[in-house]
Amino acid sequence: MTIAHISPNLLTSLEQLRIITTQTPILQLSIETQSQSPIFAMLDESLTIPTWMKWKAIPVTLDPYFASAATSRRLTPTVSVPCRRCLHDTVQGQEVILLSYDPFFGDSPYRSRSPIFVHADGCHEYGTAPEDDDTMPLQQRSKLLSIRGFDQQNMMVRAELLEDAKALQMCEEMLMGGGCEYIHIHYARYGCFAVKVERRRAEE
Numbered sequence: 001m002t003i004a005h006i007s008p009n010l011l012t013s014l015e016q017l018r019i020i021t022t023q024t025p026i027l028q029l030s031i032e033t034q035s036q037s038p039i040f041a042m043l044d045e046s047l048t049i050p051t052w053m054k055w056k057a058i059p060v061t062l063d064p065y066f067a068s069a070a071t072s073r074r075l076t077p078t079v080s081v082p083c084r085r086c087l088h089d090t091v092q093g094q095e096v097i098l099l100s101y102d103p104f105f106g107d108s109p110y111r112s113r114s115p116i117f118v119h120a121d122g123c124h125e126y127g128t129a130p131e132d133d134d135t136m137p138l139q140q141r142s143k144l145l146s147i148r149g150f151d152q153q154n155m156m157v158r159a160e161l162l163e164d165a166k167a168l169q170m171c172e173e174m175l176m177g178g179g180c181e182y183i184h185i186h187y188a189r190y191g192c193f194a195v196k197v198e199r200r201r202a203e204e
């Protein structure tokens with residue numbers, strides 16, 4: 001038996017899908033195939049990111065300024081830490097870069113840098129690999145998130161502290177008539193920058 005997170009898209013391609021328990025908002029599913037043992041997956045449909053919204057991780061190429069000796073450390077944590085490029089937590093023993101990162105693209109009194117971890121040996125940008133599904137990344141679940149909404153002038157117009165589905169709903173509210181052009185999400189406790197959220201452009 002395996003406990004795993006499975007994309008709802010994958011479920012449509014599998015036969016002999018059997019819903020054994022349904023509890024709002026959690027679905028517990030048993031998937032049985034001829035070649036595999038049953039897989040039990042906990043799915044929460046309320047964590048599906050709407051298609052019009054983009055969960056935008058940091059780009060693959062980092063600004064060298066922010067990776068300078070003064071603002072970064074190359075280290076091997078003894079615990080798993082969250083990579084902000086692929087949005088997967090590291091495996092214990094993997095080398096990472098801890099650096100001070102500026103996620104803003106325009107100036108305002110709110111412009112600031114925040115600490116982030118990234119895989120030292122490189123990894124893909126979130127959203128570019130087949131395994132990246134359309135739900136809130138696991139590394140951001142069950143975490144108290146600081147959700148900060150900014151307008152076109154890069155001024156913060158709303159801020160909330162929420163988790164999981166409520167955090168996702170707040171992002172929708174801020175971007176849909178909430179006066180926000182984009183959102184920065186941070187881990188509330190350590191202040192690490194987690195991800196940028198914005199409306200998906202037509203070409204994306």
Ligand SMILES: [Zn+2]
Pocket residue numbers: 083084085086087088118119122123124
């Ligand atoms: Zn990574």
